[in-house]
Amino acid sequence: MNALTIQEAAQTTDWSPRMLRYIERAGLIEPQRSEAGYRLYGPAELQRLRTLRELATRFDIGLAEIGFAQRLRGDDELAGAVDAWLEAQPRRPEDVPPAEWLRWEQDKHTKLLALARATPATTHA
Amino acid sequence: MNALTIQEAAQTTDWSPRMLRYIERAGLIEPQRSEAGYRLYGPAELQRLRTLRELATRFDIGLAEIGFAQRLRGDDELAGAVDAWLEAQPRRPEDVPPAEWLRWEQDKHTKLLALARATPATTHA
DNA sequence: GAAACCTTGACACAACCGTGGTAAGGTTCC
C-alpha cells in the first residue's frame, strides 16, 4: 500500500537515502519497519521530511539544532534551566531604572534557585 | 570599582580568558568595555558566567546550543516554525484514535500554513 | 538463482565547535 521504501521516499522528498538514515539517527523522523527491517515511509513521514527541508534551509539551521529544540520540549527541567539563564540576559542592570532593578534581580534569582532546588544532582529530582 | 578585567574574571569563574572571548563572540555574555577597549566584567556577568558553566555541564549542552535557544527566544518566526514542525511529531496517526486524528492533522496543518503565510520568502514579511 | 533492492558498518572529507597557544601591537602602573 502507500508506504515507500527508503529509495522511493528519498526521491519524492529530495533527500538522499543516506540522509534519511542520518535524520533517523538524529531522532527526528523514525519510520516504521517491515518485518525484515526495511524502513517504510508513510504519507506523514514524507510530509514531515519535506517541511524539515524547508525549515532547515529557510532559517539556516542544522538538524542538530532542531534535535536540540526537540530535546528542549521534551525535558522540562532543561527547558526551565535554559530559560532561567536566558531570562537574566537582555538588559544589564545599569540600563534599568533602580525601581525595576530590584525586582529584576530578585526575579532572576528566584528562578535560578527554584531550578537549583528542583535538581540537586545531575539527573532529575 | 567592582568590575574585573578578563583575567580576573576568568579566575573567579573558572573559565579561561580565551573562553571568555569565545563566549562573547557566541553572543552569550558581552561585557562592557573600558575606553581603551578592555573588557569589564561586573557582578552580573560573573554570576552569569558561573551559571553558564553549571548549565552546560549539568545538561551536557554546548554553547552553540544555548546560543540557538537564545536565537529561538528572540525570533518568534523561527520559534513558531520549529514548534509547528515538532508539534507534528510525538505520535504517528496510526497510534491515535480516529476521532482525535482529524483534529490533530488539521491542527498541524493550520500551524504550518499560518507559518507559511507569515513568511513568504526567506526573510520576514 | 540472479537482479535489484534493503540493512548496518566503515572510511573520507569539508566545515564548524571548543580549546589552547603565540604574535604584534596598545594601555596601565609604578
Place this chain on the structure above:
DNA sequence: GGAACCTTACCACGGTTGTGTCAAGGTTTC
C-alpha cells in the same frame, strides 16, 4: 620606560555535523 596587562588575528587540533561512497550480507521478485 619597563613589567604586566589588554586587544585582535592567526595556527593547531581533536570532536561533531552533514554528506558521499563502498563493502558484506539479508530480502524480494521474477
